[in-house]
Amino acid sequence: MNNIKNKNTRFIKEILLIAAGVTSACFGLKSFLMPSHFIDGGVTGISLLLSTLTGWNLSYLIVIINIPFIFLGYKQIGKGFAFKTAIAITALSIALIVLPFQPITHDKLLIAFFGGLFLGGGIGLAMRGGCVIDGTEVLALYISKNSILTVGNIILILNIIIFAFAAYFLNIETALYAILTYLSASSTIDFIVNGIEQYTGVTIISEHQEAIKAYIITDMKRGVTIYKGEGGYGEKKDIDIIFTVVTKLEMSKLQTAIRQIDADAFIIQQQIADLKGGVVKRHALH
Numbered sequence: 602m603n604n605i606k607n608k609n610t611r612f613i614k615e616i617l618l619i620a621a622g623v624t625s626a627c628f629g630l631k632s633f634l635m636p637s638h639f640i641d642g643g644v645t646g647i648s649l650l651l652s653t654l655t656g657w658n659l660s661y662l663i664v665i666i667n668i669p670f671i672f673l674g675y676k677q678i679g680k681g682f683a684f685k686t687a688i689a690i691t692a693l694s695i696a697l698i699v700l701p702f703q704p705i706t707h708d709k710l711l712i713a714f715f716g717g718l719f720l721g722g723g724i725g726l727a728m729r730g731g732c733v734i735d736g737t738e739v740l741a742l743y744i745s746k747n748s749i750l751t752v753g754n755i756i757l758i759l760n761i762i763i764f765a766f767a768a769y770f771l772n773i774e775t776a777l778y779a780i781l782t783y784l785s786a787s788s789t790i791d792f793i794v795n796g797i798e799q800y801t802g803v804t805i806i807s808e809h810q811e812a813i814k815a816y817i818i819t820d821m822k823r824g825v826t827i828y829k830g831e832g833g834y835g836e837k838k839d840i841d842i843i844f845t846v847v848t849k850l851e852m853s854k855l856q857t858a859i860r861q862i863d864a865d866a867f868i869i870q871q872q873i874a875d876l877k878g879g880v881v882k883r884h885a886l887h
Contacts, residue, residue: 618730619685623692624700626723626734631702633716634782635659637709639775640767641720642760642783643737644670650767660697664690670736673743685732693723693734713778717785724786725793800873801852805843805859806830807866816858817845846873 630649634641640649648662667690675683706712727734741755750758760783768776807813810827817823828842847855852870859866 615730622723622726625719627696629716629719632705633712636704640779643735645735646763660694664694667736670739674739689732689734713781717782721786721789725790802871804869807863809863810841812862
C-alpha cells in the first residue's frame with residue numbers, strides 16, 4: 602500500500618515539475634527570445650536558428666528536430682524516459698501555440714539574460730521531472746560512449762558549432778548574445794538540477810581522527826564513515842580515514858575546526874550533485 606502511495610506521489614511530483622518546466626521554457630521563448638530572433642545552444646538553439654532563417658513555425662521545428670533524440674533516449678536510457686520526453690516536448694510545442702505570453706522588453710541584454718534564465722529553468726525543471734525538453738544531453742551521452750570525449754566536451758563542441766552558424770548566417774552580435782543566453786541557461790539548469798543545497802564530500806586524514814570525528818558528530822550533528830587505510834608515503838602505518846558530507850555553507854566551519862584540531866590534516870573536497878538519505882538530510886543546518 603505504501604509503495605503504491607509513494608509511486609503516485611512521485612508521479613504527481615514529476616507531472617508538476619514537467620508542467621512547470623514547459624511553462625517556464627515557453628515563457629522564456631515567447632516573451633524574450635523569439636520576438637528578437639535570439640537563439641540559444643542545444644537542440645532548442647538549432648530550432649530557433651532554423652526558424653529565424655526559414656520562417657518555419659518554431660513549435661513544429663522543436664518536435665521534428667527532437668524526434669531522433671527521443672528514439673536515442675529510448676535506446677540509451679529507457680522507455681519511461683523516452684515517453685515522458687515525448688510528452689514534454691509535445692506539450693512545449695502546444696504551449697508555444699496556445700499560451701498568450703507577450704514580449705516583455707526590447708533591451709537585448711535583458712532578453713539574453715532572462716530568456717536564458719527562464720528557458721534554462723524550464724529545462725532544469727523537466728530534468729528534475731525525469732525527462733528533457735532539449736535532446737542535446739542525450740546525444741552527448743551517446744557520443745561519449747563511443748569516443749574519448751566527455752559529455753561536457755561534446756555539449757561545448759556542439760554549441761560552438763551552433764554559435765558559429767549563427768555568426769555566419771545571422772551576424773556576430775546575435776551569436777555573442779546567444780553565448781550570453783546559453784551561459785545564463787546552463788547556470789540556471791545547474792542550479793535547479795543540483796538543488797538549492799550544494800553538498801560537499803570531505804575526506805580527512807589526520808593523526809587526531811578521534812577528535813575530528815567527535816566534533817563532526819557532536820557539534821555539527823553530521824554522520825561520518827571510517828575507512829581503514831595504510832600510509833604509503835614514508836613510514837607505513839594503519840590509519841583511519843574519515844569521510845563525511847556537509848553543505849557548502851558548513852564547509853568553512855568544518856575546515857576551521859579541523860585546522861584548530863590538527864593544522865597538518867590532509868583534506869580532500871569533492872562536489873556532490875545530489876544526495877538521498879543520511880544524517881545530512883535529516884538534521885537542519887546548524
